[in-house]
Amino acid sequence: MKTYLAPVNEIEKKWYVVDAENKVLGRLASEIATRLRGKHKPTFSSFIDNGDFVVVTNAEKVHLTGNKMDDKKYYRHTGYMGGIKEASAKELLEKHPTDLIIKAVRGMLPRNKLGRAQLKKLKVYAGQNHPHAAQQPAAFDI
Numbered sequence: 342m343k344t345y346l347a348p349v350n351e352i353e354k355k356w357y358v359v360d361a362e363n364k365v366l367g368r369l370a371s372e373i374a375t376r377l378r379g380k381h382k383p384t385f386s387s388f389i390d391n392g393d394f395v396v397v398t399n400a401e402k403v404h405l406t407g408n409k410m411d412d413k414k415y416y417r418h419t420g421y422m423g424g425i426k427e428a429s430a431k432e433l434l435e436k437h438p439t440d441l442i443i444k445a446v447r448g449m450l451p452r453n454k455l456g457r458a459q460l461k462k463l464k465v466y467a468g469q470n471h472p473h474a475a476q477q478p479a480a481f482d483i
Contacts, residue, residue: 347389355393357395358471362399377460396465397465397466405430410429410430
């Protein structure tokens with residue numbers, strides 16, 4: 342029996358909205374990554390982008406378990422000698438609350454062109470409001 346491959350023009354991409362208030366970051370990110378990749382669909386193929394769009398609201402109210410708010414560190418490099426910068430999850434949540442969710446989901450996607458294309462379908466907002474009401478996103482409860 343041959344594997345069915347859905348043609349690219351027949352793939353239906355839906356929009357979902359997720360409220361991140363009082364949700365645990367890792368569990369939230371894994372569900373979002375599953376939706377972005379399309380693994381919940383019977384037509385899933387690892388080399389085709391057949392995932393859905395996900396809009397995350399209330400990113401500033403996401404929750405981490407244990408002491409991760411203080412202990413978990415995020416690193417970046419400026420490109421200059423000795424230019425490594427470090428920020429705790431608490432600092433990142435205060436300055437850029439959307440980056441915390443984006444970094445968690447990015448780590449769960451493939452590290453190639455396809456993963457970068459799938460990450461572009463993730464829209465994260467710190468507050469309750471988002472500009473994607475015209476797409477009529479369905480509520481997705483995690």
